[in-house]
Each structure stands twice: as structure tokens, then as C-alpha cells.
Amino acid sequence: MSSARRSRPRAVRGILRGDRSTLGSIAERARSLATLQRRLQAALPARLRGHWQLAGVDEEAVVLVAEGPVWASQLRYHQRALLEAAARATGHRPTRCRISVEPPRLARKREPRELTASARDNLREAAAATDNPQLRSALLRLASRSRHEDS
Structure with missing residues (x-):
């Protein structure tokens, strides 16, 4: 075994924060989505907290997943605020807000x-x-x- 292969064990935190690893880029994307979700949540009424999840955002759309049709409907009422908050957080304004419904999974x-x-x-x-x-x-x-x- 070469000495290059016999390296010391690396901390998982270091692997996840490494910019060259696929796992690191996934972890970074998850962190940025979590940060953006907190910013979007601040633009919404507190009663909606915990009933939706940010699935993604790009130049075209903010994609949210609501845990039921009632919550999806409530989120639709706040589309303008969500798009404005996304624009402030990302620097570009998505043109639409896509909201899908996925009930929470029960064991x-x-x-x-x-x-x-x-x-x-x-x-x-x-x-x-x-x-x-x-x-x-x-x-x-x-x-x-x-x-x-x-x-």
C-alpha cells in the first residue's frame, strides 16, 4: 500500500465541507436551502411554520412542498411575499411559485x-x-x- 493511501482518518465535517466532494456539494446545497427556507419563513405568518418545506429555487421558480391541501392553499395566498423574499435572498426574482402537496409520512x-x-x-x-x-x-x-x- 502506498503512503498516499495510508492517510489518517478524516473527520466527516471536513469531508462534508470539502468543496471537491460530491457529498460536500450536496451538504452545501442542503445548508443553503435551509437558510433560504428560514428567510422565506420570515415573510410568512407564523401559523404556516412547520407545514411546508422548500424543495428548490432557481431563476424561474420557488418550489415548495406543503403537507396538505389546506396548507398549500394558504401558501398560495402568500406567493407574492414568497417571491419577493426569494428575490431579496438570492438576488434574482423567480417568476412563479410552484406548490405541491405531499402529506407527512406516517410510520x-x-x-x-x-x-x-x-x-x-x-x-x-x-x-x-x-x-x-x-x-x-x-x-x-x-x-x-x-x-x-x-x-
Whole structure:
């Protein structure tokens, strides 16, 4: 292995701030969008805070994603203020404001897993075979979660 390849580990912060890395440019873009979002938020009523996200901005458009149709409608009422705030922040005035709706993603509720009668019996046998009282207690607690009737 050459000495050029055997370098010391680099801090992630240094990699993300490095202007030559793809990851660094993505991180910089995310930081600039977050800064611009804060500036746009300042131009909007406080009740809209947290119900939209800046997706992008260029010379043509400011692109926002609202978490529901009601919030998208409210944002549309404030298009002029958003375009003016974007112009102040970026130095150019986008010609339009595109607002799309994407509801917040909810974690799917998992169905509780069922403990089979066989698994319950195995846990009870393991509890009976151990000398460790804490382990025995834990195994019996697990076994008691079975919905199957005792055999």
C-alpha cells in the first residue's frame, strides 16, 4: 500500500465541507436551502411554520412542498411575499411559485407479533432450566405474553 493511501482518518465535517466532494456539494446545497427556507419563513405568518418545506429555487421558480391541501392553499395566498423574499435572498426574482402537496409520512403501525404456544413452552422450559433468577423471571414474563391457552 502506498503512503498516499495510508492517510489518517478524516473527520466527516471536513469531508462534508470539502468543496471537491460530491457529498460536500450536496451538504452545501442542503445548508443553503435551509437558510433560504428560514428567510422565506420570515415573510410568512407564523401559523404556516412547520407545514411546508422548500424543495428548490432557481431563476424561474420557488418550489415548495406543503403537507396538505389546506396548507398549500394558504401558501398560495402568500406567493407574492414568497417571491419577493426569494428575490431579496438570492438576488434574482423567480417568476412563479410552484406548490405541491405531499402529506407527512406516517410510520406504519405494526401488528403485535404473536407468541406461539410452542415458543411459550420453550421459554418456560428454559426458565425452569436456568439457575439465574433474573433470567428466569425475564423468560417467564416473555412466556406470559402468549395469547394461547395453557396446555
